[in-house]
Amino acid sequence: MAKHARQGATPQMNITPLIDVVFQLIIFFMLVNNIIAEQSVQMIVPRLDHSLTHELTEGERVVVNVAPGNYAPSDRAIDPLTFDGRAHFVRVGQRTFGMDQLDLVTDELRQWKARNAKVEVLLRADAALYYEQVSPLMTAITAADIHTVNLVAYMPENENTQ
Amino acid sequence: MSKRPEQPEPVVVHHVPPRKKRAKEPLRMQLNLTSMIDVIFLLLIYFVITASFTADEGVLTARLPQGAGSPSQADLKPPSIPLDIVLRSVDVSSVHITVNNRLTADSFSQLYDLLISLQKDYPPDNPLLIKPDGQVRWQHVVNAFNAAVRAKFSNVAFAAQ
Numbered sequence: 001m002a003k004h005a006r007q008g009a010t011p012q013m014n015i016t017p018l019i020d021v022v023f024q025l026i027i028f029f030m031l032v033n034n035i036i037a038e039q040s041v042q043m044i045v046p047r048l049d050h051s052l053t054h055e056l057t058e059g060e061r062v063v064v065n066v067a068p069g070n071y072a073p074s075d076r077a078i079d080p081l082t083f084d085g086r087a088h089f090v091r092v093g094q095r096t097f098g099m100d101q102l103d104l105v106t107d108e109l110r111q112w113k114a115r116n117a118k119v120e121v122l123l124r125a126d127a128a129l130y131y132e133q134v135s136p137l138m139t140a141i142t143a144a145d146i147h148t149v150n151l152v153a154y155m156p157e158n159e160n161t162q
Numbered sequence: 163m164s165k166r167p168e169q170p171e172p173v174v175v176h177h178v179p180p181r182k183k184r185a186k187e188p189l190r191m192q193l194n195l196t197s198m199i200d201v202i203f204l205l206l207i208y209f210v211i212t213a214s215f216t217a218d219e220g221v222l223t224a225r226l227p228q229g230a231g232s233p234s235q236a237d238l239k240p241p242s243i244p245l246d247i248v249l250r251s252v253d254v255s256s257v258h259i260t261v262n263n264r265l266t267a268d269s270f271s272q273l274y275d276l277l278i279s280l281q282k283d284y285p286p287d288n289p290l291l292i293k294p295d296g297q298v299r300w301q302h303v304v305n306a307f308n309a310a311v312r313a314k315f316s317n318v319a320f321a322a323q
Contacts, residue, residue, distance in 0.1 A: 015195060022202050029209030045219055046301035048308045049270045053220030081299050082254050122221060125300050131249075132296030134303070135323040150221035151304050 041065040041091055042073075043126040044080040051156040059120055062112045063152075064105070064141065065091040066125035066134055076128075085130035090137060099133070102140040109144035124152040224307060225319050242288050245280065245315075247273070247306055249294040257294075257302045270305045277313035286314045293321040 040063065066087045076083055090097045092108045112119050121141060125134050141149055250258040259267040261280070267273040290310050294303045303320070310318045 012192065015199065019195070019199065019202070022199075022206055026202065026205050026209060029206070033209060033212060046304040048301075048305050050274070050308070050312055051220075052308055052312055053222055056221050079255065081301060085297070085299060123224075124219075127299065127301035127304075129300040130296055131294040131298045131300060131303050132323050134300050135296075135320070138320060139322055147225060149224055151224050151307065152219050152221055153304050153308070155218055155220040 040124070041067045043068055043124070044076060044128070045124060046127040046151075046153040047080075048153050048156075051153060053153050053155050055155075056120060056122070056150065059118060060116050061120040061122055062093050062109070063091075063122045063124050064109075064137065064149075066123070066129060066137055067091065068126040068128060081128050083126075083128040085128055085133065087125075087129055087133040102136055105137065106140045106143045109141060109146060113144060113146060120150060121146050121148075122150045122152055222304065222308060222311065225317075242284075244289040244291045245277075245284055247290065247292045247310065249292070249298045249302055249306060251295060251297040251299070251302075254299070257298055259306070270302075270309045273306065274309040274313055277310060277315065281313070287316050289317045289319065290315045291319055291321055296323060 043065070067089050069084050069086070069088050071083065087099055089099065090102070090105055092105055093112070095108060097104050097108075109121065112121075123134075123138070123141070125137075138149070246260075246262055248260040248263070250260070252258050259270075259273050261267065261273070261276055265276055265280075267276050292303065292306050292310070294306070307318060307320075
């Protein structure tokens with residue numbers, strides 16, 4: 001009887017380290033998701049022919065979002081460009097500015113640059129926005145003594161390589 | 163223990179209990195973690211998938227209007243005439259592309275071919291200026307920039323409004 005009981009109990013796996021690792025992974029992905037989501041505004045960025053977009057290198061970055069009006073994703077699923085081309089607000093990092101406050105955007109970017117001279121500026125504008133809406137913002141970025149900017153667009157897809 | 167014959171119980175029980183009981187009990191006290199692991203794996207899969215969706219966007223590094231990044235390029239060279247790419251909006255999804263006020267392209271891959279053919283006369287470091295009118299959609303502006311960079315032009319700028 002004693003022998004029987006012991007045989008039934010032995011073949012159990014020790015899954016404690018597995019759970020440890022899985023928990024670490026979950027926490028990692030939750031944090032990464034939050035960090036990415038915090039700096040991004042919902043929009044459809046440009047989709048390019050034979051796109052040369054590349055991943056950003058490591059380093060501190062600040063995203064300058066030029067947001068379109070509110071929309072439901074299904075409204076623009078077929079043709080993202082058929083949409084109001086006026087920008088609604090600008091978000092730099094986590095701070096939001098109106099389209100008439102571009103001098104404040106310049107001040108904000110100056111502060112980013114003062115903190116880290118090598119900060120990468122990402123210009124993330126919706127594909128449907130008019131150039132006349134984005135252009136003043138590029139001038140505002142230049143006024144902060146930043147001369148190169150990273151334009152955000154979708155990464156190339158397989159169908160574009162033909 | 164195995165050598166124990168079929169004997170009356172009382173004798174054996176009397177000798178064994180203290181140590182044996184202690185060894186066996188911790189095994190029975192284990193938590194059942196299976197359902198928790200199920201849930202955790204589902205969460206893990208969810209976060210892995212959503213994280214890869216957000217990584218869909220990439221960047222094109224560009225120079226800004228008036229931001230004449232490196233003036234040293236212009237040294238010791240005759241002033242070069244910039245190539246102009248003018249974009250005029252036709253309707254929502256199409257633009258009219260003109261290069262140097264005379265050559266036209268219907269699409270951005272045609273613009274690329276045109277720029278490649280122009281490289282006989284214009285070296286890759288020749289300044290290239292993208293001049294969109296105000297109503298051109300941002301997608302077309304970035305597309306023109308992408309075509310210029312793809313044609314290996316290294317000095318591409320946007321005209322300010």
